[in-house]
Amino acid sequence: MPSFVSPVYSVLSVPVEKIKANDYNPNHVAPPEMKLLELSIWEDGYTQPIVCYYDKENDEYIVVDGFHRYSVMKLSPRIYRREQGKLPVVVINKELGERMASTIRHNRARGSHSVDLMSNIVAELLEMGKSDSWICKNIGMSPDELLRLKQITGIAALFKDDEFSQSWEAQL
16 A cells, blocks of 8 residues: 555645646635635634645746635735745645646535524524624624524524424325
8 A cells, every 4th residue: 555645744834925826716705705714814823724736847836725715815914914924835746637626626525504504503602692793703694694594593493392294195
């Protein structure tokens, strides 16, 4: 069995000026989510490295995954200062087609949030005494989204102990 070491065990500290975006990433993040990503990085720091390919000829790192985390560094002066202009980077050594596939796998593997689970989280945060404004700011919701999730949670609670009968039975 060949020995394979995951790139995450070799994180580099790379000046953002040596990192370049790839020209094929189809992923787009809307402005409210970018704002939330900036807040997340400000509050929690960089918790995941940027995945890059190292281009020896040009002595630069090409982003495979983490474009939006990279963009936050370039667009947020406070994060740039705090991080001293450096990003955590891991390197994968793959040809272009494989890097493109890696980008898509990373993007698609992130999944999406379940409305039921999100409404449960909102209910728990409210029970902890978190304000609506705190919830909106810290988990990136508009007041309308929060209201909808609170309504979902409230309606579910009204019916949680009820038993429902069949409204009709199939005739065989």
